[in-house]
Amino acid sequence: MYVVMRDRIKSEKCEGTKVDSTNYIDGLRHKDLWILSISTDFLVNIARDLQNFYVPSSPAMQAPPPQISYGASDPSLSDRLLYPHVFRMVQNNHIHNMAISELLEHFGWTWVGIILSDDETGEIELQILINRGSCLSLQIPVSRCSDQCSPGSRKKTRETIHSCCYDCDPCSEGEISNITDAENCIKCQSDEWPNEKRDRCLPKVLEFISYQNDTMASVFSGVSVFGCLVTGFIFRIFISHRDTPIVKANNRNLSYLLLFSIILSFLSIFLFLGCPTDVTCRFRETSFGIFFSVAVSSLLAKTVMVCVAFKSTKPGSPWRKWLNVKLPYTIVLLCSSIQVVICVIWLSISPPFQDFDTQSYPEKIIIQCNEGSDICFYSMLGYMGLLAAVSFVLAFMVRTLPDSFNEAKYITFSMLLFCSVWISMIPAYLSTRGKYMVVVEIFAVMASSIGLLGCVFFPKCFIIMFKNEKNRKTDLLGKRK
Structure with a gap:
């Protein structure tokens, strides 16, 4: 019998001698029994070396001698195919780990600190405990019960x-x-x-109708410029034919004022494009209100003059005293001034301003104009609608008066279109968010301007350019009843 003691291995290590299992095998291969009180790694090496020295034909080494250990507890040594001649006097670590996991589960311990060797054996022992549902903290505080949560x-x-x-x-x-x-x-x-x-x-992405990367800005700009050019062209036609009956009929100066207000309405579209600022917000919301009030007041004055002119034809009519130059201008000035006063009060007490909406859409910021005072904003729209409604009703009443150049029927259509646009604009404006609120406003301004221009002036331009024979005073007098 030969015994390799633990203290002998330690003493050789202290003396600087390299411990080699082959040295023991050379001198001890003829012994009958090996008792090894050493670590698992050293025992594995000796067991493999002894297996290599096994010579079936040799009487002395027909089989490797048995190796008995009272210190090696690695579960892998229980493999009889790899280590058929290794025996030990201690249980393997698997049983110990199972006992520990049963103990943890019994006491309900869910967070346990364990010190393990940083090798394959320690990893195996750790996995046994984790598979039983325990959360473990090692040399650093990291949970091994679950996978790590990645950023995000x-x-x-x-x-x-x-x-x-x-x-x-x-x-x-x-x-x-x-x-x-x-x-x-x-x-x-x-x-x-x-x-x-x-x-x-x-x-966050900033949202507004941008000139750089928004197709709508290009479309609206093009329509605005085209509308201004068409209106300017009509303006030039009226000035060139200012002495003809169709232009002189029903106050040509009101026609000039109406054309000028339509041009300003088209130009006001540019205040809605680009990044809003406090200045553009103030002019944006008030400009189209004032411009359209002037336009609708001009149409109202035209309609009133048609009515007064017809009633003054009767002998001794009291309406004759109203047939003077001052009446239509007084109507335009008075009706427009009320809208101007509303806008001045609005700008004085609570003007529109640039606002950043971070709530409507989580991934972007809407740069928009805050009306400041909703009461003033809807008062401005309401008064403009009142003027349009009065003009529509009055024009509808006098549309059948006998006059070859009676504009009342054209004013009726223009005011019907104008009222329809702005009535439908309000619910659409309230139900949209972001830059599409601005799109609704721009569409209302464009549609109203085009409606006024088309309904009132296109028929006259057609007569001037293509039916010049109807543009005569004799024709005007001859068709009156």
Whole structure:
């Protein structure tokens, strides 16, 4: 019998002698029994070397001698195919680990600190405990019960007995996490939004009708310029034929004023394009209100003059005293001044201003104009609608008066279109958000301007350019009844 003692191995290590299992085998191969009180690694090496020295034809080494250990506890030594001649006097670590896991489960311990060797054996022991549902903390505090939560997610505790076991939930909308195993997500600032992975906050997209990257800005600009050019062309026609009956009929100066207000209405569209500022917001909301009030007041004055002119034809009519130059201008000045006063009060007490809407859409910021005072805004629209309604009713009443150049029927159509546009604009304006609110306003301004221009002036331009024989005073007098 030969015994390799643990203290002998230690003494050789202290003396600097290299411990080699082959040295023992050369001198001890003829012994009958080996008792090895050494580590698992050394025992494995000796067992393999003895297996190599096994010579079936040799009487002395027909089989490797048995090796008995009272210190090696690695579970792999229980493999009879690899280590048929290794025996030990201690249980393997697997049984110990199973006993430990049973103990943890019995006492309900869910967070345990364990020191293990940093090798394959320690990893195997760790996996045994993890498979039983325990959460373990090693040389650094890291949970091994669950996979690590990547950036963009946070830990969520499972509804189990082990409170340290968790799932990984993606960060909520508007939140990020930029570290592994984050306990909580971080909310981005009001002007930022998470990227797709939700591990970084990015500046929100700014939304407005931009000249650079928005097709609508180009379309509206083109329509506005085209409308101005067409209106200017009609203006030039009227000035060139200012002495003809069709231009002189029903106050040509009111026609000039109406054309000029339509040009300004087309130009006001540019105040709605581009990034809003406090200045453009103030002019945007008030300009089209004043311009359209002047236009509708001009049509109202034209309609009143048609009515007065017809009633004054009767002998001794009291309406004759109203047939003077001052009446239509007084109507235009008075009706327009009321709208100007409303707008001045609006700008004085609570003017429109640039506003940043961060709530309507989570991923972008809407740069828009805040009306400031809703009462003033809807008062301006309401008064403009009142003028249009009065003009429509009055024009409808006098549309059948016998006059070859009676504009009342054209004013009726223009006011019907005008009222329809602005009545439908209000619910559409209230039901949209962002730049599409501006689109609704622009569409209302464009449609109203085109309606006034087409209904009132296109018929006259057609007669001037293509039916000049009807543009005579004799024709005007001859068709009166």
